[in-house]
Amino acid sequence: AQRVTQPEKLLSVFKGAPVELKCNYSYSGSPELFWYVQYSRQRLQLLLRHISRESIKGFTADLNKGETSFHLKKPFAQEEDSAMYYCAPNYGGSQGNLIFGKGTKLSVKP
């Protein structure tokens, strides 16, 4: 079965500290990997995708096929980064739907 694991339910850091949100996915072909974010009182929205290899709001994520991981990183956390973060592989094919992890709540303290 296709699965995605986000081991931390809650991650609390101080402003300016580095942050890493972990994500491991089950190997089944070559999924495209996404990170979605939900800020307080806002809708779920795309943060970044591995295929773009871009940095969004200072966040980056590297796909490690050997470890089947797609951890989200930011060198210096800001208070506005506080949100729920969901890792979501897309196993694609003709369907192209996302499998969401349970999410990690990031809390950045001042």
Next chain:
Amino acid sequence: EAGVAQSPRYKIIEKRQSVAFWCNPISGHATLYWYQQILGQGPKLLIQFQNNGVVDDSQLPKDRFSAERLKGVDSTLKIQPAKLEDSAVYLCASSLVSTHSGNTIYFGEGSWLTVV
């Protein structure tokens, strides 16, 4: 551009009653999704439409849930009869296409259902 619209935003019903949720996707988006998000969990796909055809409904509890997208635009999700465990946020989402790559999925604000 306007985002994915959903209504109602909040609904409280008694068990065994019925409820319907409506979704209007982003204009031009061929693919429409309904996700169920139970408190403390990530969203789980219930059904996926490509235009007005069902692509995937493998996780839809068909004995009580139904969904349609008759004209390939708006969609409704119905639950009848509701159970306590159906309490969740029902998220509608849409995307331009459903191919493997380049598939950005845009979400609505969700419809919060409480079954008492």
